[in-house]
Amino acid sequence: MINKKAILKMTTGATAAAMMAMPISANADAHMKPGSGTTIDMARASWDTGWWQAEVYSQLLQELGYDVSRITTLDNPPFYQSVAQGDVDLWVNGWFPLHNSYEDAFSQGAEKIGYVAKGGALQGYLIDKKTAEEHDINYVEDLTKDDIQKLFDANGDGKADLVACPPGWGCETVITHHFEAYGWDDDFNAIKAGYSASMADALGRYENGQPIFFYTWTPNWTVGELPPGEDVVWLQMKETKLPEDQADLADATTVEGLEGCRGEQPCDLGWPANDIRPVANSDFLENNPAAAELLKQVSIPIGDIFDQNAQMNDGADSPEDLKQQASTWIEDNRDQVDKWLKAAREAAQM
Template sequence: MLKKLLLATIVASMTLVGSAYAESAQPGKGTKLQPARATWNTGFFQEALVRKGLEELGYKVNKPKDLANPIFYKSVSLGDIDYWTNGWFPMHDAQLPKNFYDKAEKVGYVVKAGGLQGYLVSKKHVDEFGIKSLDDFKRDEVKKAFDKNNDGKADLTACPPGWACEQVIAHHMNVYDLEDHINPVKAAYEAGMAATLAEYKNGEPAFFYTWAPNWTIFKLQPGKDVMWINVPKIMPKEDQMAAKDRMVVSGIEGGVSDPVKLGFVVSDIQIVANKKFLAKNPAAKKFFELFTLPLSDISEQNTLMNEGEKSQKDINRHADEWIAKNQEKWNGWLDAARAAAK
């Protein structure tokens, strides 16, 4: 009888210990999360990785909602969305609703100074026409070479409506008096860049806006295939004034000059989350704080997507492969997140 009682006590103790361990290993158990995701697919990789991390912490993470930037920032401040991994700052500052930081905050750095942006032109034609800046597209022979639709303007593969870069490009067209010389094509970006790449391979001129991380600068390599060009002078939008020093970059590979006046703010890529959500979920907050990716890893994955591996199943596999290659680092992030919840 005594043995039976002792055995029952041991079993009960083991059950309690096991239960406590399970709770500590999965501090998010029982909590549902609603993430959002940017409309540009070059940011899908980090969303998948963060989702997998949160799921290992026990959270049930719903399918992300693909949202335009302004809609996301309003939604996360209202608490309708918990977080996303696609904040670009200070680039997105102009799209934040009033009193945004009362309700939401930036957490950690996915890639610090990872958001490089600017205009690129096919190197062959940079050399042929002596192109150094956007001002060169006011020259008739340059406009004619880059005019795809015979409207008398050079065609620029630009940004779709709703993207922050669309507003900056529109600002450039205005302040540099380029509206009669350059036509920003605002089709879906992936389709536009696919057409630009095909034209480049046929020996035709290429003129496009892009950013890093992105597959574009792997397929069209700065310095070899294309060149970063200048804006005529730094003339920031009002909301860019505080970061105007981050619009000129030195040591950039494939620049027509050194430094290059990009005309876009070099941004930090960051997770943005609702404050109430973070306060209730210290494990998730700690994971956000620690999560970071090398720019080259994102661009490598973006290239795989561009080559056809772009289904959600493919993206999830890319995330699993990255975790396997970086298991020690990954486990360290999860352990620190679990410790933060105790």
């Protein structure tokens, strides 16, 4: 008859002996690098103002021992589909409520976790300050007047040219909704080419004394290059009309004391403020408690993102620049970073 208790005792004893025989340095390394041996398939958004944040998180994950050998650039639709299916593990470029249209992913294997930046991501429409003051333009609706449209018509089609967002971006979906909801098709021409190139063209027109009309978000290099209140102004919306997936946020589109806003405060931008959040595959989070805890812990001040975006716009935008900027930020914030890493390592021991 097999003595199960004896076998269990022998097995337990052997395991204990093996653990006793393991070098102390190996135990220490396993604690410091709980992600050792695990490769993370990380993505980043197609807008380059989010690439630095992705690099910061990548380097922190590597400090935990994870292999993050490459980061794949994806538009919103393929990312949310891929992360739900487990083909991609995570990114840190989720914008909510802007990305609410991808909520199906969160019932199919993905989840939001932690905050890169909470509540500080603004969006809206802007024009140059000179034209706003000369023609008393306070609202986007003011630009639908025929004589005002002509001021912003760079291609001669009779419509005001608006630098919008490329297809696949969450803001492109909302802007398309605005065109339908407000009936802007006869008034505005939405430029949906590459955003950075389109904004560079608008900046060139501005420097030549021509009016400009564009959408932007914060943090973004555009508001560093064209500071609201100095070079450009935020325009308000007389009526808020959001897509169905954001309809419950119609009362959350005002910002009190917004610098550079035309008209009376609070400033109604017509867009709710966003949280920038990591999004990860649920199975990945369950199997990697250290990574999950790190995603919960880390946050980056909006001001620091502005500063990096300004460096990038000044030409420091190569992959090597991004890596250096991320490692410099990590070392400049080493005390806080070490607390985040400590919490992640402890989560792996539970």
